[in-house]
Amino acid sequence: MKKQIRPAVKAYLIRGAFYLVLLLGVSAIPFALAQRNVTNRGTAKPTSSPPVVPQFSSGRLGARFLVAPSPPRAPQTVLYDQYDNSGQDVTLSATFTDFPASNADLADDFVVPAGQTWNVQSIDADGVYFNGSGPAIDWNVFFYADNAGFPGARVYSATHQPDVQNGSTFTINLPTPALLNPGTYWVEIQANMTYGTQGEWGWSNRTVTANNPAAWQNPGGGLGVCPSWSRRGATCGIDPSEADQMFRLNGTIAGAQLGNISTRTFVQTGDNVMIGGFIVQGTGTKRVIIRAIGPELGQYGVPNPLADPTLELHDGTGALIGSNDNWQTTIIGGIITHDQVQDIMNSGLAPGDARESAIIADLPPGSYTAIVRGVNNTTGVALVEVYNLSTNTDSILHNISTRSFVQTGDNVIIGGFFVQGSTPRRVIIRAIGPELGQYGVQDPLADPTLELHDTTGALIARNDNWRTTIIGGIITQDQVQDIINSGLAPGDPNESAIIADLPVGNYTAIVRGVNNTIGVALAEVYDLN
Incomplete structure (x- = not known):
């Protein structure tokens, strides 16, 4: 004979199961939020198959947990620091062996104060891989003189350099220092990649603007906007609410x-x-x-x-x-x-x-x-x-x-x-x-x-x-x-x-x-x- 559960007991069990499910759901919310904060650094997880061709922005990555890089080893010191006020997006700065028309340059400016001469020996840049997991083949670093608020003549170049990655910080040690006298300059860090196997690299945007807003260009025209240096946000329409980039310059200040x-x-x-x-x-x-x-x-x-x-x-x-x-x-x-x-x-x-x-x-x-x-x-x-x-x-x-x-x-x-x-x-x-x-x-x-x-x-x-x-x-x-x-x-x-x-x-x-x-x-x- 099949044993019957009394109605009062049955109702009690159902209520108990409901409260257990509700408790588990509430407990899971902070864990899910924490996961979103930490997994978007270094590599952005794709939500679907990557686009057929490179994109100029990662799209919204959401809130991100930022860990500033450690200070450089002596005798290097921090010469300039924009490693703060992280935005929620990154912007493409890369070359592609398989899509050269989509090559993109991204630069941000800084000022060497009067009376100082900087020997820049390394650069830290915050960024992530997206539409792929990387890593980049190697890296380029360029410094430009200022030309009416945009990158002008190139005054230093170091191409095809290795990087050291620590979380979302990408550090490039320059083969020879960039010697910069007083004035305004622009710096560019650029990944060299194969899109089909490595994806893209984006430089993290910054919500606070120092000096001029960042400049961006796509000389080959494959991305459809800004074939020459233009304001990344205001003119190119790439994440205008986050108009600057996150980076830090390290080196020494030369004695006379x-x-x-x-x-x-x-x-x-x-x-x-x-x-x-x-x-x-x-x-x-x-x-x-x-x-x-x-x-x-x-x-x-x-x-x-x-x-x-x-x-x-x-x-x-x-x-x-x-x-x-x-x-x-x-x-x-x-x-x-x-x-x-x-x-x-x-x-x-x-x-x-x-x-x-x-x-x-x-x-x-x-x-x-x-x-x-x-x-x-x-x-x-x-x-x-x-x-x-x-x-x-x-x-x-x-x-x-x-x-x-x-x-x-x-x-x-x-x-x-x-x-x-x-x-x-x-x-x-x-x-x-x-x-x-x-x-x-x-x-x-x-x-x-x-x-x-x-x-x-x-x-x-x-x-x-x-x-x-x-x-x-x-x-x-x-x-x-x-x-x-x-x-x-x-x-x-x-x-x-x-x-x-x-x-x-x-x-x-x-x-x-x-x-x-x-x-x-x-x-x-x-x-x-």
């Missing part, structure tokens, strides 16, 4: 030092080519790029540019340790042991013409000489430059000099140098002529004069005969005793010298002959600090 040096003059033949000297001083090696520029000077109105300059680098003994003719073809030998083309491009200082020359070198302390000639003894105006690529402070570019044949008009010696860092630098600038004769130099300039100009081109100091100070500009008192005390007084009274305490910026020294006389002269800048 001579950062880059250059000299322009008319290159002749024989001994009257351009001979530039510099000293690496300290205990460590210094990474520099040396360039010989000719053809591209024409676009700046320089007459008779040297059509095909060659470059030699010699050490303190005079031995040839590196050479180049056309920077896109590396000449292996001496200290150059591997192809340098990619390194030159990554430095952001690749010459603008294929016929110009460049060498990257890691130089121990000592004296070095760069010689610029024209191929097949051709002549013309050229520029020799030495740029400091290092961030280390245990060695500096200490003294720079250029020897050349001084003519008249524009064909005099025009030497440029840059004081980088956060404090003024004390230097002595010299124009040497007569004493060159005792070293066997033919036709030395008998009476050289010296001018010093600032970044604006304004004349800030001048001298003709170092024993007679010309008061004016930044020279407010007699300098003869200071020049003697420096230990670098010229050896002939007809030669010229100026001592100056120079704040951060670009400077130009010009050497001419009195009354348009001509001859071989030497322009020098010594760092007295």
Whole structure:
């Protein structure tokens, strides 16, 4: 006989089961919300099959749990920080091997304060993979100068770099530091991917805007909007309520030092080519790029540019340790042991013409000489430059000099140098002529004069005969005793010298002959600090 459950007991059991289900449901709500907060970082889970072609935005990912990256290891510090105020979306910044027309660039701006020079060594960016789980093949990092509130000329590039991923933080360590002087810049981080197997990478949006809103472009037109740099939110219509990106720049702030040096003059033949000297001083090696520029000077109105300059680098003994003719073809030998083309491009200082020359070198302390000639003894105006690529402070570019044949008009010696860092630098600038004769130099300039100009081109100091100070500009008192005390007084009274305490910026020294006389002269800048 089948046992019957009494109606009162049956009703009690039903009510009990209902309350149990309700309790389980309420308990599950916080767990579900927590899951939504944490699983959208690093990789966004697809809700259906991914689209056939790349998309410019992830769509709404919802609330996300943000963990800021750990501080960089010393000596790096945080230079700039926008790792806060996370939005709910990410925006595409990637290239695709299978959909190149959908390649997209995304950049955000920042400011290097006046009086500082940044050596950016790594970048942290918050982001996720979507429409696929990644990982990217490798990564690109670009820095641009500002152009009316948008990315302008590219000043640094590091392509095909590995990343370190920690959660939703993607860190790119730069192969050579990006050296940035005061001003506004834009940074771009971009994943290189194959859409069909890896999906897309999006850079996390930020709800608070610092400086200008982010800029975005799709040069190939495959995504249908903004083929050139435009406001990501306001113009391209990509998540306009979250107008900025999340990133952090790490590196060091450079102490004051001579950062880059250059000299322009008319290159002749024989001994009257351009001979530039510099000293690496300290205990460590210094990474520099040396360039010989000719053809591209024409676009700046320089007459008779040297059509095909060659470059030699010699050490303190005079031995040839590196050479180049056309920077896109590396000449292996001496200290150059591997192809340098990619390194030159990554430095952001690749010459603008294929016929110009460049060498990257890691130089121990000592004296070095760069010689610029024209191929097949051709002549013309050229520029020799030495740029400091290092961030280390245990060695500096200490003294720079250029020897050349001084003519008249524009064909005099025009030497440029840059004081980088956060404090003024004390230097002595010299124009040497007569004493060159005792070293066997033919036709030395008998009476050289010296001018010093600032970044604006304004004349800030001048001298003709170092024993007679010309008061004016930044020279407010007699300098003869200071020049003697420096230990670098010229050896002939007809030669010229100026001592100056120079704040951060670009400077130009010009050497001419009195009354348009001509001859071989030497322009020098010594760092007295």
